[in-house]
Amino acid sequence: MRLANYDGRAVCVTDDGFFDLADVSDGAFSSSLDDVLGDLKTLTNWYASTQPSATHHVDPLEFARESALGPVVSAPSQIFAVGLNYRHHAAEMGLALPTQPLVFTKFASSLCGPNADVPIPSDTTDFEAELVAVVGKRARYVDVENALDVVAGYCVGQDYSERVVQMMGSPAQFSMGKSYRNFTPTGPWLTTSDEIASPNELAITCHINGEEFQNSTTADMVFSVAEIVSHLSQIVELRVGDIIFTGSPDGVGQGRTPPVFLQKGDVVVTSIERLGTITNHIVTE
Numbered sequence: 001m002r003l004a005n006y007d008g009r010a011v012c013v014t015d016d017g018f019f020d021l022a023d024v025s026d027g028a029f030s031s032s033l034d035d036v037l038g039d040l041k042t043l044t045n046w047y048a049s050t051q052p053s054a055t056h057h058v059d060p061l062e063f064a065r066e067s068a069l070g071p072v073v074s075a076p077s078q079i080f081a082v083g084l085n086y087r088h089h090a091a092e093m094g095l096a097l098p099t100q101p102l103v104f105t106k107f108a109s110s111l112c113g114p115n116a117d118v119p120i121p122s123d124t125t126d127f128e129a130e131l132v133a134v135v136g137k138r139a140r141y142v143d144v145e146n147a148l149d150v151v152a153g154y155c156v157g158q159d160y161s162e163r164v165v166q167m168m169g170s171p172a173q174f175s176m177g178k179s180y181r182n183f184t185p186t187g188p189w190l191t192t193s194d195e196i197a198s199p200n201e202l203a204i205t206c207h208i209n210g211e212e213f214q215n216s217t218t219a220d221m222v223f224s225v226a227e228i229v230s231h232l233s234q235i236v237e238l239r240v241g242d243i244i245f246t247g248s249p250d251g252v253g254q255g256r257t258p259p260v261f262l263q264k265g266d267v268v269v270t271s272i273e274r275l276g277t278i279t280n281h282i283v284t285e
Contacts, residue, residue, distance in 0.1 A: 001047055002060075003153070004189035005033045005070035005113075012047070013189050017054030018063060024052050033190075034074055037152050038240045040136050040192065064188035064276050070113045072155045072186045073134060078242045079106045079184065081130075081159060082228055083174065085247025086220045092255035101223050101231050104174040106159070106184050106245065114156065114187025114278035118268070119285045121180055124163045125262045128248030129206035129214050129270045131199060132157035132186050133225055135242040139233050147229040150238060153192040154199055156272045158185050158206075158280060159245050163254055163261070186243065188276045196274065199225045203273040204249055208266055216249030218272075 002013035003021075010021040010033040021043075022031035029043060030036055036043060083102040084090050090097050112118075136152025159178060166177025178184075196202075200221060206214035223231070225246055232238060253260040262268070266282040 001192045002189040003033055007068040010036045013060055014054045017057040019052055019055040034241050037136055040152055065115060067115055069115060069187055071111045072190045073241045073243055076241045076243045077239045080232060081106055081245035082247045085222050086249040087222060088220055088250035089248060092250045097222050101228055107179040110179040110184040112182040112185050114185050116182050116185055117283045118160055118182045118280045119283050120262055121162055121285055123261055126161045126163050126253040127206060127268055128159040128252050129204050130157045130159050130245045130248050131218050131272055133244040133246060134190055135238045136240060138240060139238045142230050142233040144226050144230045147226040150229055151193045153190040154196055154275055155186050155190050156270055156275050156278045157245055158270050159248060185278055185280055187278050191275050205271050207269045214249050214251035220249060221247060
């Protein structure tokens with residue numbers, strides 16, 4: 001199932017279009033996607049038994065480009081991100097592989113829809129395509145074998161990064177450098193976890209102005225999605241709607257010689273196999 005936040009309302013995306021979940025279910029489910037995430041099992045059973053049809057007919061690829069699409073989760077209690085979590089990315093940065101997940105946060109005020117314009121504050125703003133996992137169950141102390149049971153689904157994300165601010169000071173300011181306005185787009189929809197047998201077997205790409213910059217697979221992760229979820233749960237309580245950015249593959253601007261950073265007018269297209277595509281136009285503040 002694909003669930004989207006369209007103009008502030010929860011919708012289901014089908015191969016033929018989409019329908020408003022609250023309307024078609026006669027109010028059985030909330031119009032808020034954030035609320036729906038807490039009752040996915042009931043929703044999945046209802047969807048399987050009723051097989052509702054699209055009420056708005058549009059090609060899903062066209063729908064994915066809609067400016068009215070909002071972030072998959074509008075008000076998460078926590079946004080986690082993992083740094084240096086792809087082997088080839090660590091190599092391009094000249095850094096050793098981490099021995100445990102390198103976790104930082106992105107602040108909720110940086111969230112935006114999948115196709116939002118992204119204002120860059122400087123000439124050292126970078127791009128990082130990422131697989132995003134969304135938590136569907138409150139949990140602590142989850143073992144790796146059962147960790148994916150906690151995940152509601154997956155979507156495409158971009159971890160935009162202002163590199164000077166990110167590395168400013170000692171220790172570095174990762175969370176600040178990655179939390180400018182619209183630096184955290186997610187979407188175009190949430191693909192529920194029952195549709196993705198293994199989140200670590202997905203192709204992931206990023207193109208800028210039509211040129212390929214990132215082309216990898218989530219199999220290159222140092223720590224799998226299950227390992228990340230389990231690791232986080234040993235320390236914090238995972239809550240419904242929490243967002244986890246799982247790291248970026250090689251090909252980022254900072255890892256190039258010379259570095260390639262974003263400029264006004266750039267168009268950043270990020271895609272993940274079976275999860276869709278998000279598109280961001282780069283503007284200035």
